[in-house]
Amino acid sequence: MGLFFVLLAASGTQAQSRYFTRTGSISFFSEEILENIEAHNKQVSSFLDVSTGELVFSVPMKAFQFRKSLMQEHFNENYIESHKYPKSTFKGNIQNMKDVNLQQDGTYKVKVNGQLTIHGVTKPIDADGTLEVKGGRIGAQSFINIKPEDYNIVIPLLVRGHIAEIIQVTINMLYEPYQANAAKQP
Amino acid sequence: MKRIYKSTFSKFSFLPLNPSKGGLSHKFAKVLYIASFLLLPVSLAAQNDLLALAEADSAATAYTTATFKATRIINGHSVQTIPGKELLFMISHRFGTLDGGAYNFFGLDAATIRLALEYGLTDRFSVGVGRSSLEKTYDGYLKYKLLRQKDDTWAAPVTVTGFASTAITTLRFDNPEKNEDFSSRLAYTYQLLIARKFNDRFSLQLSPTLVHRNLVSTNRDENNVYALGAGSRYKLTKRTSLNAEYFYVLPGATADDYINSFSLGFDIETGGHVFQLHLTNAQGMIEKFFIPQTLSKWGDGGIYFGFNISRVFSFDKDKKVEKKW
Known part of the structure; x- marks a missing residue:
């Protein structure tokens, strides 16, 4: 049993290097012929381990809010199939984490790569982003482009002309230090 | 930990x-x-x-959406309400019965129609008005989503919507000499719509119903008619579904004299439109007609072919994004 507590303590110290948010924001935008499509999600969970540079995202797909509720329904029912694939995830690393000095406020350019899973399809992805260290918290921002086609998201012929081939995705996170137990209470 | x-x-x-x-x-x-x-x-x-x-x-549970594609399963209302600040325009049509034969082009010569506007005051609260050509009837309704089903939890296993409507017949009275009150033109319907989306394809709804008519034509007719409706849909593809609906009138004079309505439907969704094609033994498109006044029988070919077409318009200016050229 003693072993448990040793391990507990060990993971306790490890937790100090972890930052997290559960109110991260991801939005996407695509400019269309008939009308622009825009959606916002402010319920993204993300962890950043500053000692290893490990970075993960979990995105509940039903939390994307659209301007028109019909678009939202179609997004969930027909395109992303959120009943089958309720979450999109990212698991990857910040390549140049050692360049970021957490003791000093400032903005740092970072390179991220990893595996992005949308609609049950996993693809490698590279992205540039910025980390902003300020008063013990870390802000993160990145822009990525996603092709629905890459993730087996089928767009019917009838509306193919109306939905862009590339979707612009904006990612905005504000990380706080993570304490395993405290984090459970909102 | x-x-x-x-x-x-x-x-x-x-x-x-x-x-x-x-x-x-x-x-x-x-x-x-x-x-x-x-x-x-x-x-x-x-x-x-x-x-x-x-x-x-990020395990927060979300509300189940799109239990049904439209605000009607076939004739009867579904649990769906109109999203806030959206307007729905609906055209419903029922042709004559198929037993009309070639002379009546299997019913297509005759038609009754209902035009309706439905508006979402909030995501849960809808109001609607309609006009049926049958008995020149106006109707107005209120619909409120009392409970919303949630995904992956038994905390809220069903969606429950309350429905209340008033129908006003504006036909001239048969006997102009007789002085009838305005109230004798009115009929009311109250329903509790209880539905569960079991999976992405199958949804089932039960609809306990009370139809109250202020004036009925004969002594034998009941002012209050109680019925239990059941409706379901099965999605064939992402954009099409098969629907069925049955209203069981509880035993009484109405149940003895009239036929329970049974309908089969096929829904097609194309962008902002929902097309619903159906076969039904009821001619009217509002509750006071199709629940207590159905006379045709499926077995005798008393089947009406009909459709509903609905289209939504969004009026939410706050959320409007300017079009960039």
């Missing part, structure tokens, strides 16, 4: 540790010891996997 620690222990508690069975308890202690090593890597892996942590954190 706390959670994982606790669950590890709860696994142990399944082991029947009973000190009275001396020899056995020693054995169990051994099992327990081994089990603790077997379980350790599992709980530690979960702890180290940041993605698992993030997924557990």
Whole structure:
């Protein structure tokens, strides 16, 4: 049993290097012929381990809010199939984490790569982003482009002309230090 | 961490540790010891996997959406309400019965129509008005979503919508000499719509209903008619579904004199439109017609072919994004 507590303590110290948010924001935008499509999600969970540079995202797909509720329904029912694939995830690393000095406020350019899973399809992805260290918290921002086609998201012929081939995705996170137990209470 | 620690222990508690069975308890202690090593890597892996942590954190349940594609299953209302600040325009059509034969082009010569506007005051509260050509009837309704089904939890297993409507017949009275009150033109319908979306394809709804008519034509007719409706849909593809609907009138004079309505439908969704094609033995498109006044029988070919077409318009200016050229 003693072993448990040793391990507990060990993971306790490890937790100090972890930052997290559960109110991260991801939005996407695509400019269309008939009308622009825009959606916002402010319920993204993300962890950043500053000692290893490990970075993960979990995105509940039903939390994307659209301007028109019909678009939202179609997004969930027909395109992303959120009943089958309720979450999109990212698991990857910040390549140049050692360049970021957490003791000093400032903005740092970072390179991220990893595996992005949308609609049950996993693809490698590279992205540039910025980390902003300020008063013990870390802000993160990145822009990525996603092709629905890459993730087996089928767009019917009838509306193919109306939905862009590339979707612009904006990612905005504000990380706080993570304490395993405290984090459970909102 | 706390959670994982606790669950590890709860696994142990399944082991029947009973000190009275001396020899056995020693054995169990051994099992327990081994089990603790077997379980350790599992709980530690979960702890180290940041993605698992993030997924557990984003586990908030969402409301189930699109239990039905339209605000009607076929004739009767579904639990669906109009989203806030959206207007729905609906055209419903029923041709004559198929037994009209070639002379009446199998019913297509005759038609009754209902035009309606429905508006979402909020996501849960809708109002609607309609005009049926049958008996020149106006109707107005209120619909409120009392409970919303949630995904992946039994906390809210169904969606419940309350429905109340008033119908006003504006036909001239048969006998102009007789002085009838305005109230004799009115009929009311109250329904509790209870539906569950079992999976992405199958949804089922029960609709306990009361139809109250202020004036009925004969002494024998009932002012209050109670019925239980059942409706369901099965999605064939992402954009099409098969629907069925039945209204069972509870025993009484109305049940004896009239036929329960049964309808089969096929829904097609194309962008902002929903097309619903159906076969039904009821001619009217509002509750006071199709529940207590249906006279045609499926078996005799008394089947009406009909359709509903609905289209939504969004009026939410706050959310409007300017078009960039």
